[in-house]
Amino acid sequence: MALIRNSKLRPRVLVVGGGYLGLVTAQNLLKNLGRGEATVTVVDPNPYMTYQPFLPEVAGGSIEPRHAVVSLRRNLKGAEVVTGKVTKIVHADKYVVVEPEGDEPFELDYDQIVLAAGSVPRALPIPGLKEEAIGLKRIEEAVYLRDHILDQVAKASLMENDEERRKALTFVNVGGGFAGIETIAELEDMVRSAVAQYETLTEADVRFVLVEAMSRIMPEVGESQAAWVVEHLRERGVDVYLDTFMQDCTDKLVKLSNGEEFYADTIIWNAGVKANPVLVDSDLPLDERGRVTARADLRVEGEDGVVEGAWAAGDNAAVPDLSGGGVGGFCVPNAQHAVRQAPVLAQNLLAALRGETEFKQYFHKNLGAVAGLGLYKGVSQMGDFEARGILAWAMHRGYHGYAIPTIDRKVRVFAGWALNFVLGRDVMPLKDLEVPFKAFVEAAESKPAPRKEPAKA
Known part of the structure; x- marks a missing residue:
C-alpha cells in the first residue's frame, strides 16, 4: 500500500468528510490561509456535498436533485479533493487509509485532521x-x-x-x-x-x-x-x-x-442516526455512542487531555452544548449546529497552525x-x-x-x-434508474425479424 506524503513541504490539513461541516470548514481555511501556509485536502466518497434538509423536498418533487448538492471541486478552488472513503485513521502516526471506488487503497499523511464524517442511519436489528x-x-x-x-x-x-x-x-x-x-x-x-x-x-x-x-x-x-x-x-x-x-x-x-x-x-x-462508523477503526477517543469526544473549542479530547492535531464537530462529534439545551449536555446532531461550528473550527485550527494558544469556544443557543x-x-x-x-x-x-x-x-x-x-408540483417519474441499460440489453437480445425473400417474377 503506497503512502502519499505531502510533497509541498507545508502542513497538510486533512478534512475527513465533505458534508456541510467539511465543505464550509475547508472554505473558511482556504479563504484565510496565507500563501503556502498549509495544504487543505478534503476526502469524501462523493464529489459533492448533500444539503440533507432538502432531501424530503427532493423526494417529494419540489426540488431538482442536482440543486440540493454542491460540487466540492468547483467550490474548493486551491484544495486537494480526493473522491474516496477513509477506512482507517492512525492518529499516532498521522495518516489515514483512503479507498477510492474501484481502485487500490492508499495511505495519506497529515499534520492536522478535521473529523467531519457526519452520520449514517441508525438501523436496528429488525427482521427484513x-x-x-x-x-x-x-x-x-x-x-x-x-x-x-x-x-x-x-x-x-x-x-x-x-x-x-x-x-x-x-x-x-x-x-x-x-x-x-x-x-x-x-x-x-x-x-x-x-x-x-x-x-x-x-x-x-x-x-x-x-x-x-x-x-x-x-x-x-x-x-x-x-x-x-x-x-x-x-x-x-x-x-x-x-x-x-x-x-x-x-x-x-x-x-x-x-x-x-x-x-x-x-x-x-x-x-435516527449514529456517528459514521469510520471512527471505529481509529485510535481517537470515542464515547459510548461512537462519537469523537471533543471540547467546546472543537479540539478532540481524551482521558489524557487534548489530542494535538485533531479536531471534530458535527454529527460525528460529542461537542459540549454550553447553552445547556443539548440532550445529555451535548450538541444535538442537526444542521443548525454544523452551520455554526464550521467557522469556529476553521478559526481555531488557523490559530493552532500559527502557534496561538487561545481558542474560541463554540456557543450557540437554539433559535x-x-x-x-x-x-x-x-x-x-x-x-x-x-x-x-x-x-x-x-x-x-x-x-x-x-x-x-x-x-x-x-x-x-x-x-x-x-x-x-x-x-405546480412535477409528478413525472423517470423509469429504470436502477437498471439504465435495460432497454439497450433488451434490444440487443431481441431476435431480428425474419428476412423476406424477394418475390419472383
Missing part, C-alpha cells in the same frame, strides 16, 4: 429491515424514492386485485423526528397530486402510516406544536402510531408492536425549528413564537434557502420554487 427498507440520508435515496413511489401509483392504476393495489399504495415511514415528519408530509402531498391524474384511482386507495416509538413527535418543538402536527397529519389521512415499534417487515409484511399487520411495498427508515409539511403547509417555533400553515412554510423555505451553501445553489433552489409556484 435491511432487505426491504430504504433510508433517506443520500441524494440517490431521495431520487429513487420519488420515482419508486410515482411508479407504484402508475402500476396500481392498472391493478384489478384489491390486495395487490392496497399493498402498492401503502407507504410506511418509521421515525417521527423532523426528517420523518417532513418526509411523510411531502410524499403524501405528492401522491395525492399524482393520484388525481388517474381515473382508476381515488385518494381512498392510498394509505400512509407513520410509526414512532416515543409518545410524541418532533422533540425540537413544544408539545402543543407537536400535538398539532399529529392532528394535522391525521386530518390528511395519515395513520399516526405513537408508542409503537416496527417489529418485523420481512417480505414487506409490516408487523407493529400494537398488533397490527399489513403489507406495504414502500418502507422508509427515518429512525428554534422550522419544518415543511408539503406545499404551503408547515410548522415552526422560535422561542415563544409559534407559527403554523403557510407562514411557517415560508419561514422554512426562507431559512433553508439561505442556509444552503453557494450563491449558485441558492439561485437554482429559489428559481425552482418559483417555477413550481406557477406550474
Whole structure:
C-alpha cells in the first residue's frame, strides 16, 4: 500500500468528510490561509456535498436533485479533493487509509485532521429491515424514492386485485423526528397530486402510516406544536402510531408492536442516526455512542487531555452544548449546529497552525425549528413564537434557502420554487434508474425479424 506524503513541504490539513461541516470548514481555511501556509485536502466518497434538509423536498418533487448538492471541486478552488472513503485513521502516526471506488487503497499523511464524517442511519436489528427498507440520508435515496413511489401509483392504476393495489399504495415511514415528519408530509402531498391524474384511482386507495416509538413527535418543538402536527397529519389521512415499534417487515409484511399487520411495498427508515462508523477503526477517543469526544473549542479530547492535531464537530462529534439545551449536555446532531461550528473550527485550527494558544469556544443557543409539511403547509417555533400553515412554510423555505451553501445553489433552489409556484408540483417519474441499460440489453437480445425473400417474377 503506497503512502502519499505531502510533497509541498507545508502542513497538510486533512478534512475527513465533505458534508456541510467539511465543505464550509475547508472554505473558511482556504479563504484565510496565507500563501503556502498549509495544504487543505478534503476526502469524501462523493464529489459533492448533500444539503440533507432538502432531501424530503427532493423526494417529494419540489426540488431538482442536482440543486440540493454542491460540487466540492468547483467550490474548493486551491484544495486537494480526493473522491474516496477513509477506512482507517492512525492518529499516532498521522495518516489515514483512503479507498477510492474501484481502485487500490492508499495511505495519506497529515499534520492536522478535521473529523467531519457526519452520520449514517441508525438501523436496528429488525427482521427484513435491511432487505426491504430504504433510508433517506443520500441524494440517490431521495431520487429513487420519488420515482419508486410515482411508479407504484402508475402500476396500481392498472391493478384489478384489491390486495395487490392496497399493498402498492401503502407507504410506511418509521421515525417521527423532523426528517420523518417532513418526509411523510411531502410524499403524501405528492401522491395525492399524482393520484388525481388517474381515473382508476381515488385518494381512498392510498394509505400512509407513520410509526414512532416515543409518545410524541418532533422533540425540537413544544408539545402543543407537536400535538398539532399529529392532528394535522391525521386530518390528511395519515395513520399516526405513537408508542409503537416496527417489529418485523420481512417480505414487506409490516408487523407493529400494537398488533397490527399489513403489507406495504414502500418502507422508509427515518429512525435516527449514529456517528459514521469510520471512527471505529481509529485510535481517537470515542464515547459510548461512537462519537469523537471533543471540547467546546472543537479540539478532540481524551482521558489524557487534548489530542494535538485533531479536531471534530458535527454529527460525528460529542461537542459540549454550553447553552445547556443539548440532550445529555451535548450538541444535538442537526444542521443548525454544523452551520455554526464550521467557522469556529476553521478559526481555531488557523490559530493552532500559527502557534496561538487561545481558542474560541463554540456557543450557540437554539433559535428554534422550522419544518415543511408539503406545499404551503408547515410548522415552526422560535422561542415563544409559534407559527403554523403557510407562514411557517415560508419561514422554512426562507431559512433553508439561505442556509444552503453557494450563491449558485441558492439561485437554482429559489428559481425552482418559483417555477413550481406557477406550474405546480412535477409528478413525472423517470423509469429504470436502477437498471439504465435495460432497454439497450433488451434490444440487443431481441431476435431480428425474419428476412423476406424477394418475390419472383
